Amino acid sequence: MENSSLPDGNITLRASSKLALWFPDWPVQAVHLQQQHPATAVIAVSGQGRARHTIAACGASARQQGIARGMNIRAAQALCPDLVVCPWDESRDYAAFETVVAALEDVVASLEILRPGLVVVDIYRAARFWGGLDHATQRLLDAASLPGIDLRCGLATTMTTALLAARANRLLQPSDEQQFLAEQPITQLLAETALEVDPTTVGQLYDVGVRTCGDLTAIDAAAVTTRFGQPGMRCYTIAAGNDQRRVHPALPQADFTVTYDCPQPITRVDEAAFLARSLADRLHTQLSAAAMVCQRLQVTMECRTPSGEITIERLWRTREPLTETTTADRIRWQLDTWLTKRGVHPQAVVDAQPGKSDEQTGDDSGLWGITSIVLSPVEISAPDHGEGLFAQHTSNSSQAAAAVNRVQTLLGIEAVEGVYHAGGISPVERLQTLPWGEAPADKHTSQVSRRWAGKIPAPLPAARVDRTLSTNRVVLLDAAGREVFVTVEALLAGRPVHARYCDQEFTITGWAGPWPVDTLWWTAQPQRLARLQISGHEQEQPAALFAWLLVWQNNMWQIEASYC
Numbered sequence: 001m002e003n004s005s006l007p008d009g010n011i012t013l014r015a016s017s018k019l020a021l022w023f024p025d026w027p028v029q030a031v032h033l034q035q036q037h038p039a040t041a042v043i044a045v046s047g048q049g050r051a052r053h054t055i056a057a058c059g060a061s062a063r064q065q066g067i068a069r070g071m072n073i074r075a076a077q078a079l080c081p082d083l084v085v086c087p088w089d090e091s092r093d094y095a096a097f098e099t100v101v102a103a104l105e106d107v108v109a110s111l112e113i114l115r116p117g118l119v120v121v122d123i124y125r126a127a128r129f130w131g132g133l134d135h136a137t138q139r140l141l142d143a144a145s146l147p148g149i150d151l152r153c154g155l156a157t158t159m160t161t162a163l164l165a166a167r168a169n170r171l172l173q174p175s176d177e178q179q180f181l182a183e184q185p186i187t188q189l190l191a192e193t194a195l196e197v198d199p200t201t202v203g204q205l206y207d208v209g210v211r212t213c214g215d216l217t218a219i220d221a222a223a224v225t226t227r228f229g230q231p232g233m234r235c236y237t238i239a240a241g242n243d244q245r246r247v248h249p250a251l252p253q254a255d256f257t258v259t260y261d262c263p264q265p266i267t268r269v270d271e272a273a274f275l276a277r278s279l280a281d282r283l284h285t286q287l288s289a290a291a292m293v294c295q296r297l298q299v300t301m302e303c304r305t306p307s308g309e310i311t312i313e314r315l316w317r318t319r320e321p322l323t324e325t326t327t328a329d330r331i332r333w334q335l336d337t338w339l340t341k342r343g344v345h346p347q348a349v350v351d352a353q354p355g356k357s358d359e360q361t362g363d364d365s366g367l368w369g370i371t372s373i374v375l376s377p378v379e380i381s382a383p384d385h386g387e388g389l390f391a392q393h394t395s396n397s398s399q400a401a402a403a404v405n406r407v408q409t410l411l412g413i414e415a416v417e418g419v420y421h422a423g424g425i426s427p428v429e430r431l432q433t434l435p436w437g438e439a440p441a442d443k444h445t446s447q448v449s450r451r452w453a454g455k456i457p458a459p460l461p462a463a464r465v466d467r468t469l470s471t472n473r474v475v476l477l478d479a480a481g482r483e484v485f486v487t488v489e490a491l492l493a494g495r496p497v498h499a500r501y502c503d504q505e506f507t508i509t510g511w512a513g514p515w516p517v518d519t520l521w522w523t524a525q526p527q528r529l530a531r532l533q534i535s536g537h538e539q540e541q542p543a544a545l546f547a548w549l550l551v552w553q554n555n556m557w558q559i560e561a562s563y564c
Contacts (some may be wrong), residue, residue, distance in 0.1 A: 026117025182214030265369020461561030
């Protein structure tokens with residue numbers, strides 16, 4: 001079945017085809033749906049935590065005023081004095097999105113909520129049920145459409161490609177996906193948080209000259225993994241369109257399901273909040289015992305209504321593995337949404353009078369309520385330790401800081417050093433060290449953004465070499481066997497063809513430079529040198545490649561850094 005295809009008009013659907021439905025600026029749309037502000041109000045939503053003073057989301061009317069995401073709130077209000085800034089509230093966003101999800105579930109059986117405002121649908125099965133892609137898509141758009149709210153969709157055979165296609169509002173043919181991905185800017189991977197891409201890694205890729213996804217896939221996958229680790233491989237997988245995750249994957253073999261049958265139907269929001277915390281604790285106790293984390297969770301509720309029993313299911317997914325707190329929040333959101341929007345008021349329960357039935361007291365609360373809750377981990381995995389000891393967004397960073405402080409207590413503050421950017425001409429000069437915990441002086445940090453004449457261009461070397469070693473000398477030779485040196489005019493005396501290093505012979509296939517440096521001439525120790533980039537291979541083993549940054553000083557060449 002996975003290799004089958006379904007021709008539909010001009011687009012061929014495959015069993016893995018997915019349709020992403022994206023509601024731009026959903027946090028702003030959720031505020032509008034609350035109808036607490038005039039429809040013509042210019043609204044923006046602030047960030048959370050340290051980003052609470054910046055704009056996290058803004059609507060089209062705000063962008064027309066020059067407001068953009070990441071802008072300081074004061075700067076945004078200076079551009080638009082009438083700007084209404086609302087705080088970040090995930091509960092509000094999920095509650096508003098519940099209306100859309102409920103409507104979509106009447107059309108398709110398999111969908112996944114990536115975040116409020118973004119849903120992915122298994123369109124292949126929906127198209128087979130509704131008689132074609134056009135009919136299925138039209139029903140989905142009709143069900144999800146809200147007055148005054150924009151909706152875009154993207155079709156592709158992988159989930160990540162569908163998310164990028166939704167940004168462009170395109171339905172892609174399977175044969176056009178690679179070309180579409182190759183043209184996407186590498187920074188586009190940061191536009192959607194559901195892609196789960198590390199911003200630092202994308203910045204590093206951009207710094208080394210990777211401008212598009214096509215540039216990234218042109219690099220060998222092993223080289224990307226070696227240089228950028230697991231975050232880099234995540235970018236590579238998205239750029240190559242190799243993400244094979246399904247909309248509704250199979251349940252894990254180990255059963256971590258948590259079931260709770262309510263003795264009495266739950267009709268109050270405060271009861272739901274208490275129960276959510278208790279169930280989350282039970283679930284994560286089981287996962288911790290098995291050394292696993294949950295990344296996708298299905299919450300199933302059995303609800304009693306005057307017309308009979310109904311079942312409500314939601315599939316939740318987050319960028320980071322679900323914690324006990326985030327799990328409890330999602331359970332509570334789902335319970336609260338049904339209690340407040342499906343006809344049960346938080347004050348529905350009244351005190352029963354002794355000796356009287358519900359019919360005698362007029363209390364119909366027994367006809368409503370949540371009777372059963374089931375938590376089913378849909379996707380679990382081992383905790384990710386691949387980001388290293390000093391990884392951010394994990395508890396590793398605090399553990400690492402405690403360990404470093406302990407070492408400094410025993411061996412002295414100078415025993416552990418941290419690396420920071422200081423600016424400079426040479427790549428080696430741009431990295432300086434300080435005792436761990438000390439912040440660099442302002443005069444050093446200001447050097448990073450300074451324009452350095454003669455700076456070595458990107459890409460930068462991967463490793464520095466100790467120039468104090470006596471074995472670090474390199475001899476460059478031209479085609480006639482004469483040594484190549486730097487003249488007083490800062491030019492090469494000949495074209496380098498061969499290199500001799502540690503009794504080994506190398507063939508030079510490319511070189512750039514030299515870049516002369518004449519500084520500190522006003523001191524007792526002036527710095528006069530020149531740098532040269534060379535690349536090639538060993539003469540006896542052509543497959544053994546090399547790329548070095550050389551420095552000419554004291555009438556000899558030395559390796560300052562290596563590119564591979």
